[in-house]
Amino acid sequence: MNDFLTGATQIFTFSTLIYMFAGSIAGIVAAAIPGFTVTMAIVLTLPLTFAMEPLQGIAVMLSVYVGGYTGGLISAALLGIPGTPSSVATTFDAYPMARNGEPGRALSIGVWASFFGTIISTIVLIFAAPPLALFAVQLGPWEYFSLIVFALTIVGSLVGSSVVRGMLAGLVGLLISTVGTDPILGRARFDFDIEMLQTGFPFLVVLIGIFAISQLASEVEDAKNIRSGNSLVTGAIDFQTWKVFKEVLMRPVNLLRSSILGVLIGALPGAGGSIANLLAYDQAKRSSKYPERFGKGETDGIVASEAGNSATAGGGLIPLIGLGIPGSAVDAILMASLMVHGISVGPRLILDHGDLVYGMFIAMAVASFMMLIVSVFSMRLFLRITQVPKWAIVPVVMTCCVVGAFALNNRVTDLYLLIIIGIVGYAMRALGYSLAPLVLGVILGPIAETNLRRALMTDADMSLFISRPISLIFLVAAVLSIAWAIRSHLKNSKTTKRTSNEPAS
Amino acid sequence: MSNLSHDKAMEAGEIARLLSYFIILIASVGLFFAASEIPTSRFETLGAGAFPQIVCAAIGLLSIVAIVDSLRKISYLGYGRFYTEVKAWMCRRYLVFITLGALALYILVIPIIGFSIASMIFIFSVQVILMPRNTKSIVIALITALVFSFGLNWLFSEVFTVFLPRGVF
Known part of the structure; x- marks a missing residue:
């Protein structure tokens, strides 16, 4: 209770609330721009939080996160282009509803569904994270190492189109993390007498290069598209805020089911909003009395997609707070920002920094209220954002990336690393490697290595990894996740082959 | 295709x-x-x-x-x-290579001519390369370049006390 009150006191200060409010606006604005993902918005917020208190910084980033999920809705509903990958399913019904002359109603439904999704996920987070952390502190280095193996295999096999490339990306991430001094004895590794490699690859520079620079480069691939402008849906927009509020609340089963699904998917490493919105939409369609209305502007479709993707925000924090394992790239950035402030993230986080964790819970709830207020009162203004052309955005965001990479350590050599990593990231993206496993590999590498070496320093017997039950469960789960991914991959390629053969036969 | x-x-x-x-x-x-x-x-x-x-x-x-x-x-x-x-x-994808090449050049000249001037030249020139060229777009590009070079430098040095490279001049 003491921690809860201390956390609340830190959140409810004038400066924190103002920063959070600005973060909420920034998240909505950024995600409303097609091609600008929530991850990129949070990466760019990070350098601005260096000068803040740890909780204040995290609260601002959570506001950007929650706001970002709503911002993706704007371009999804009005342009039919998902602002972020998390709002793909939103386009299925919100866009037809907007085209049918109800753009305001489509946006309002999305905003309310997002709000309830975040609140439900925060409630689950408050109840699920502390017991998980209490359980996790009893785990030894054997269990931790096996857990990371499981997390990496599930990320590698779930994300992207190829299991092998996903796993390769994760392993390359682990290898990148070994450059520099080793975490136990401090010996130099793979620096080849090059000064900028001696301190290793700074995680945030890797993150900015891999996600932001490569994403921005891919935005200018189509020369014709970038030199033309998209126009927004025209006509009067009536938000019908309170009418829609009742309409959304009249669908408690859909709202709860989609939110719980979002929380569960968010808690699973590797999966996130981009999967949750599609699964929640699919479930809503299957259980609807009128599945034929889906895809034509059905309210249930928008509610399911938006509640599902917003609920992953709280879900993703469960393994981060409970186990110290980030479930997604965004959670990895949140973890990195705590590490910048010298706070080690792991199951002891809630025991050593209870005020910070409870502050995060409160910040999540406050952020969702702020998102609601900002959306309801200034949605009309945000509609203009979708008209900002890509040619204006790309170089500006690249400059912000350069500032972010430099501000971390005030080192110009980090900028050289940034461009090299950016080019490699773009090449990997173009070759069909998924980048999320690589980033998680970089952040989980030192944790995996430390636990492996600590386990063998405690007892040199390797069989302990399979004789300790919890460790064995994680390793079996890792093998099963690979087997399952290979099976579904083979099944998909068979179906594709059959479909491509059909016209000929 | x-x-x-x-x-x-x-x-x-x-x-x-x-x-x-x-x-x-x-x-x-x-x-x-x-x-x-x-x-x-x-x-x-x-x-x-x-x-x-x-x-x-x-x-x-x-x-x-x-x-x-x-x-x-x-x-x-x-x-x-x-x-x-x-x-x-x-x-x-020629625009990708031009953009990444410009970014590499920009990063290389930051320590020499400083963040503000390098950023202004980078933002303005890449925008001109990417944009449909007309007077309105060029004016917008010029304003954006000024705001996100000198403006950003001012924000970081005065508000966040993070000093971006000033260059050798």
Whole structure:
């Protein structure tokens, strides 16, 4: 209770609330721009939080996160282009509803569904994270190492189109993390007498290069598209805020089911909003009395997609707070920002920094209220954002990336690393490697290595990894996740082959 | 894009991936041996080089699996067409190469001419390259370039006390 009150006191200060409010606006604005993902918005917020208190910084980033999920809705509903990958399913019904002359109603439904999704996920987070952390502190280095193996295999096999490339990306991430001094004895590794490699690859520079620079480069691939402008849906927009509020609340089963699904998917490493919105939409369609209305502007479709993707925000924090394992790239950035402030993230986080964790819970709830207020009162203004052309955005965001990479350590050599990593990231993206496993590999590498070496320093017997039950469960789960991914991959390629053969036969 | 040219492009993509697997395999083998030269310690079973060696070995094995899988998918004729397909792919994405080249140049000149001037030139010139050229767009580009170069520098130095490179002048 003491921690809860201390956390609340830190959140409810004038400066924190103002920063959070600005973060909420920034998240909505950024995600409303097609091609600008929530991850990129949070990466760019990070350098601005260096000068803040740890909780204040995290609260601002959570506001950007929650706001970002709503911002993706704007371009999804009005342009039919998902602002972020998390709002793909939103386009299925919100866009037809907007085209049918109800753009305001489509946006309002999305905003309310997002709000309830975040609140439900925060409630689950408050109840699920502390017991998980209490359980996790009893785990030894054997269990931790096996857990990371499981997390990496599930990320590698779930994300992207190829299991092998996903796993390769994760392993390359682990290898990148070994450059520099080793975490136990401090010996130099793979620096080849090059000064900028001696301190290793700074995680945030890797993150900015891999996600932001490569994403921005891919935005200018189509020369014709970038030199033309998209126009927004025209006509009067009536938000019908309170009418829609009742309409959304009249669908408690859909709202709860989609939110719980979002929380569960968010808690699973590797999966996130981009999967949750599609699964929640699919479930809503299957259980609807009128599945034929889906895809034509059905309210249930928008509610399911938006509640599902917003609920992953709280879900993703469960393994981060409970186990110290980030479930997604965004959670990895949140973890990195705590590490910048010298706070080690792991199951002891809630025991050593209870005020910070409870502050995060409160910040999540406050952020969702702020998102609601900002959306309801200034949605009309945000509609203009979708008209900002890509040619204006790309170089500006690249400059912000350069500032972010430099501000971390005030080192110009980090900028050289940034461009090299950016080019490699773009090449990997173009070759069909998924980048999320690589980033998680970089952040989980030192944790995996430390636990492996600590386990063998405690007892040199390797069989302990399979004789300790919890460790064995994680390793079996890792093998099963690979087997399952290979099976579904083979099944998909068979179906594709059959479909491509059909016209000929 | 017709079905035939789409298939050709897909095959060229697979050859490019095959090359990437080879690069990863060679790098992992090289780093495996480099890691074996890292001195071990008397105080622990695994030395500082063991974990990188395990990772390199896993990368090597997976790369071989990927190479075998990729070789099955590529037809004999595909290799002959590879150069032409890659050239066409690069021509279609010329703006990506210009943008990344400009970014590299921008980063190289920051320590010499300073953040503000370098950023202004970078933002304005890349916007001019990417934009549909008319007076309105050029005015917008000029304002954006000024705000996000000198403005950003002012914000970081005055509000966040983070000092961006000033250059040698």
